Each structure stands twice: as structure tokens, then as C-alpha cells.
Amino acid sequence: MTENVVASECEGSEAPAERRCRWCRFPLPERTGRGRPREFCSQRCRQWDWVSRQRARELALSDGELVMARTELDALHDDLYVLECAVADTRRDLDHDMTKAELRDALRWLLDAASPLADRKLAAAG
């Protein structure tokens, strides 16, 4: 049930094709007025995107390739591993009768594991 609630909020039922920042993937505000639609949430993201494309050109990378800092990749793998453990624990817990307090603890563990990924902002490789 929780999965459905979260999924429907993320999908944005009123805006099926929600526009997102090309750099950080943050949802862009509703478009107001005429002119070109926004592609970035901030000047900072526009700058990082430009720098990234310049570096990709220098390294002759294709559109599907990117350079990522090892520390960013390691941190991402760490966060994914914690989330994987939380999902497995929660799935196993839900197979048993749980008290309300145990259910709350399981949900808190899952949220604590998911939050770093939900809050994550990737920086450009410097």
C-alpha cells in the first residue's frame, strides 16, 4: 500500500510528463508564460551541464558515457547496498505478524535507508 502511495506521488498524477532539470533531475516548476521551456532548475545546474559537456567533448565520450568521481560512485554503491538490506529486512519482516511498534520501526529503517538516495545530488566530476 505504501509503495502505491509513494509511486503515485512521484509520478505526479496531474503532470504525467513532469519536466526535470537536465543536470540534477530536480522537478522543474510549472512553465509560466511563453518562450523556451526551462531545462535547468538553476544557473548552477546549467553551468555544471555545460562543463560536463565540454569535458565529454575533450575526452571524446559518446552521449551515453560519462565520467564520475570514484568517491561519488562508491558513496552511491554504499547507499544502494544499505537500501537493498533495508528492503530485504522489511520484506522478511512483513511476512510475520508485527505489532504497530515493530511496523513503525521497519518503516523507519526503510525510510532511513532510502532518504540518502532520495536527497542525493550528484556533483560534476571536478
Ligand SMILES: [Zn+2]
Ligand atoms: Zn538542477
